[in-house]
Amino acid sequence: MRFRLLALALIASAALPAPVSAQSRPTTVEQRVSRLEQQLRAVQRRVFPGGSGQVVEPEIPPEVQAVMGGAPAGDAMTSLIARVDALEGQLRTLTGQVEEQGNRTRQIEEQIGRLRADLTSRIDRLEPPPAARPAEPSRPEPAAAEPAPRPSASAAAADGAEEAYNVGFRLWEQRRYAEAQTALETAATRHPNSRWTSWMRNLQGRAYLDDNKPATAARILLANYQNNPRGERAADSLYFLGAALTRLNRRGEACRVYDELAQVYPNMRDYIRTRLPEARTAARCGAN
Numbered sequence: 001m002r003f004r005l006l007a008l009a010l011i012a013s014a015a016l017p018a019p020v021s022a023q024s025r026p027t028t029v030e031q032r033v034s035r036l037e038q039q040l041r042a043v044q045r046r047v048f049p050g051g052s053g054q055v056v057e058p059e060i061p062p063e064v065q066a067v068m069g070g071a072p073a074g075d076a077m078t079s080l081i082a083r084v085d086a087l088e089g090q091l092r093t094l095t096g097q098v099e100e101q102g103n104r105t106r107q108i109e110e111q112i113g114r115l116r117a118d119l120t121s122r123i124d125r126l127e128p129p130p131a132a133r134p135a136e137p138s139r140p141e142p143a144a145a146e147p148a149p150r151p152s153a154s155a156a157a158a159d160g161a162e163e164a165y166n167v168g169f170r171l172w173e174q175r176r177y178a179e180a181q182t183a184l185e186t187a188a189t190r191h192p193n194s195r196w197t198s199w200m201r202n203l204q205g206r207a208y209l210d211d212n213k214p215a216t217a218a219r220i221l222l223a224n225y226q227n228n229p230r231g232e233r234a235a236d237s238l239y240f241l242g243a244a245l246t247r248l249n250r251r252g253e254a255c256r257v258y259d260e261l262a263q264v265y266p267n268m269r270d271y272i273r274t275r276l277p278e279a280r281t282a283a284r285c286g287a288n
Contacts, residue, residue, distance in 0.1 A: 033083050040087060040094075115256050116226060161187070161194035165203070172203055177211035180204075198224060198231025205237060209244055218244035235265040239272045239279065246283045255285035 164187035171180035184204035188197050201224035208217035221241040225234050238261040245254035258280050261268065268276075280286075 033087075036087060037083070040090060112260060115253070115260070116222070118253070161191035161196040164191060165196045165199050168200065168203060168207075172207050172210070175210070177207045180207040181211070195232060198228050198233040198237075201228075202231075202233035202237045202240070205244075206240055209240060209247075214244040214247040218248065229264070235261060235268045235272055238265070239268075239276065242279055242283065246279070251283045251285075254283040255280065258283065258285060 165184075168180050168184035168187055171177075171183055181204055184200045184207065188200040188204065191197060191200070201220060205217045205221035205224065208214075208220060218241055221237040221244065224231065224237040225241065228234060238257055242254040242257040242261070245251070245257060258276060261272075261276070
């Protein structure tokens with residue numbers, strides 16, 4: 001692993017001969033071992049930057065420490081051997097901790113991958129994808145007070161995507177869920193690469209959820225998170241995906257979705273953060 005290679009490289013560099021310019025001042029074995037100890041501590045600080053509680057200290061017996069602290073010249077070799085043994089043990093412990101962390105990370109990634117695949121498969125069995133319906137003309141409605149964030153200063157295409165989202169938002173706000181679903185599907189299809197696509201798909205999923213179609217909502221919300229995890233409403237889609245799974249009585253999956261939400265998006269917006277504890281309670285996460 002990266003940290004192990006770094007540690008080995010530092011140890012190897014300590015054993016290399018000094019450059020020609022520095023050979024005029026010979027380095028004692030004592031100085032080389034001291035430098036090796038300092039370099040290994042630097043590796044520890046790099047591997048565990050969070051605090052000193054995780055740094056591994058060499059286990060040197062008290063009698064050896066006494067020899068190291070004020071040994072006569074005849075015991076210098078014994079002191080150095082003890083320090084090298086301690087450093088080797090420290091390096092083995094550090095390497096083992098790094099490998100254990102790597103294995104734990106791989107296990108978490110594999111669990112998340114299995115969760116996503118399992119959710120997709122189960123949702124597909126619960127309800128087939130909805131058939132596309134042509135958009136119905138609607139009379140003009142006044143814009144909502146805050147249907148979307150501030151308009152961007154980009155080109156006309158971005159403005160068109162924002163307006164398309166606002167149309168769907170107004171329909172959803174008026175509880176005209178079927179029309180909102182169609183309008184948002186059309187908008188997302190016409191503007192697949194806009195920053196508003198994440199908003200469109202998330203609100204489309206919410207429109208199906210509010211229309212008492214949680215299976216279709218779950219499929220759309222999961223796809224929005226998987227296809228655009230950095231989208232501005234990806235975290236929201238995970239939250240509402242958990243709500244859809246709870247309604248489908250898939251509480252175990254809902255709790256794992258909420259766990260992933262907290263892990264992947266620790267800086268989620270306050271709207272989601274304040275509602276997450278209640279959502280976990282509704283899914284009975286503490287009982288799973």
